[in-house]
Amino acid sequence: MQDLFKTTVPTDDGLRLALGQDIVDAIVKNTEDKKDADGGNLHSPYSNEYADSLKFKAFGKSKSKVNMTLTGAMLDSVKVESFNDDEIVIGFDDKLQSSKAHGHISGAVTKGKFKRDFFGLPDSDVVSIAEEFQTQVDDLNADEADEPSFLELFLLEQLRRTNQNNPFGGTSG
Amino acid sequence: MVRVAKVKFNFKKEIDALEALVKKKFMDSLGKFVAKQIKDLSRSGVQLKTKKDSRDAHPPLTEFTKKKRAELARDNNTHALYSPNRSNLTFTGQLLNAITHAVIKDGRVKIQVKDSIRKPIVDKASKKRKTLTNAEVQADLEKRGRDFLAVDDELEKQIANRVNRFITRELRKIRK
Numbered sequence: 001m002q003d004l005f006k007t008t009v010p011t012d013d014g015l016r017l018a019l020g021q022d023i024v025d026a027i028v029k030n031t032e033d034k035k036d037a038d039g040g041n042l043h044s045p046y047s048n049e050y051a052d053s054l055k056f057k058a059f060g061k062s063k064s065k066v067n068m069t070l071t072g073a074m075l076d077s078v079k080v081e082s083f084n085d086d087e088i089v090i091g092f093d094d095k096l097q098s099s100k101a102h103g104h105i106s107g108a109v110t111k112g113k114f115k116r117d118f119f120g121l122p123d124s125d126v127v128s129i130a131e132e133f134q135t136q137v138d139d140l141n142a143d144e145a146d147e148p149s150f151l152e153l154f155l156l157e158q159l160r161r162t163n164q165n166n167p168f169g170g171t172s173g
Numbered sequence: 174m175v176r177v178a179k180v181k182f183n184f185k186k187e188i189d190a191l192e193a194l195v196k197k198k199f200m201d202s203l204g205k206f207v208a209k210q211i212k213d214l215s216r217s218g219v220q221l222k223t224k225k226d227s228r229d230a231h232p233p234l235t236e237f238t239k240k241k242r243a244e245l246a247r248d249n250n251t252h253a254l255y256s257p258n259r260s261n262l263t264f265t266g267q268l269l270n271a272i273t274h275a276v277i278k279d280g281r282v283k284i285q286v287k288d289s290i291r292k293p294i295v296d297k298a299s300k301k302r303k304t305l306t307n308a309e310v311q312a313d314l315e316k317r318g319r320d321f322l323a324v325d326d327e328l329e330k331q332i333a334n335r336v337n338r339f340i341t342r343e344l345r346k347i348r349k
Contacts, residue, residue, distance in 0.1 A: 021341050028338075054261070057254055058217035071210065073327060076334040093334060154344065 001086055004130045010140040011085060013156055015133065020080035020088040022129050026121055027090070028075050031068050037120030042066045047110075068118050074100050078119075090119075191343060199339050203332065204274030204282040210328055211284060212272045215321045216254055218261045226326040231260040232318060248295040262314065262321055267291045271307045272322070284322060286311050 001009045009015070036042050045063040050056055059070055069075060074097045081091035092098035102108070107115035121129075214221055220231045234242070242264065243257035252266030262269060271287040288308040296302040305313075314321065324332070 018341075018345065021338075022345075025338065025342065054254065054259075055217040058261075059213045071214070071331075073331055076331045076338075079334070093330065154340070 001088075004126070005134065005137050007137065007141060009085075009137055012140055013083070014153070015136055015140065016083040016088055017080055017156055019129070019133050020083060020090065022132070023088065023121065023126065024078050024080060024090055026125055026129060027119065028078055030121060030125070031075060031118040034065065034067050035118075037117045037122070039122035039125075042068065042116050042118060043114045066116070068104065068116065073097060187344070191340065195340070195343075199336075200276045200282050201274075203335060203339075204276060204284065206335070207282070207324065207328070207332065208272050208274040208284050210331075211322060211324075212269045215262050216269055218259065220319070221321060221323040221325050221328070223323040224326060224329075225323075228325065228327065231262065231321075234258060234260050244298065245294060245296060248297060262319065265292065265294070268307055268310050269321075284324075286322065 030037075030039075031042070034042050034044070044066040045051070046056070046061070046066060051061070051063045055070060061070065074092075077093035077097040079091060079093055081089045083089065092101060101119060104116040105119050107113065109116075211221060214228075215231075218230050219228050221228070239258050242255075245264070246255065246257060249265060252263050254261065255263050255266070268286065268291075271289060273285060273287045275283045275285070277283055286307045288306050290306055291304060291310070293304040294302065311322070
């Protein structure tokens with residue numbers, strides 16, 4: 001965290017959660033744009049076997065549009081799992097989606113032929129996101145920050161409720 | 174004498190703005206998403222059941238139904254994903270294509286089958302075949318245990334995650 005902001009990042013749950021949520025949104029958008037974690041293109045096209053399946057056709061999928069989305073459940077389940085002073089951990093809402101993702105990221109789904117690692121962002125994207133929070137970090141360090149925003153309180157409450165209700169937690173990418 | 178300081182937080186501006194956004198912008202797109210999910214899942218052979226935590230296939234077709242479907246297909250335009258033996262609520266495609274959504278006055282979203290007169294099914298073996306409405310077809314299917322208009326646990330979770338992401342994104346814009 002300190003490397004990203006070039007300064008001590010104050011202990012502020014709201015800041016970390018908001019930053020994590022922006023990263024989640026960016027990962028999802030990146031994947032929907034058919035990009036992988038390094039900024040390149042996700043391996044295309046989908047296999048003939050998958051493209052010939054009833055589900056693929058029912059959802060109106062295109063063989064060349066590899067965006068890791070059939071029902072959308074996997075990408076919808078990406079979330080901020082936890083955070084501490086040094087890191088923010090991004091994971092999945094439940095075990096099934098986490099396993100699905102792992103199969104793609106590791107290449108297990110294709111028996112090692114290739115991977116579709118969508119779970120991450122190019123460093124430049126992470127830096128851009130962090131830059132949007134720099135003012136808030138500086139204000140907190142100078143003790144000039146406002147009271148926790150409505151957003152931050154809301155997000156913290158959501159995270160607390162999610163972790164209370166969900167025993168699975170998922171795995172970090 | 175002890176003086177107690179009063180501190181007020183006023184989030185009315187944010188709450189009013191958020192409420193307007195949710196009602197106008199988001200509920201419509203969420204409704205469209207749910208309607209499409211129900212349609213696509215049903216057509217893929219999945220039977221959605223309210224509050225169920227696992228997804229099963231639609232009940233299989235009887236031999237009589239399979240034979241009848243194959244017979245009717247000769248004289249009717251069938252959907253691309255029709256197959257005589259396939260249980261996916263699809264023959265011409267009219268029923269599932271009529272699944273639609275509406276944002277109701279108090280901010281809720283209703284998913285329903287648009288009740289319209291269907292293009293008649295040509296049945297040369299039956300002289301008295303009545304043209305049914307979508308509502309009548311839906312009622313008949315539900316009577317036979319072939320419910321399809323439902324939100325199960327997985328879809329509900331997806332909806333909740335999307336709502337969360339939307340609210341978070343919009344709150345950040347408001348506070349910037």
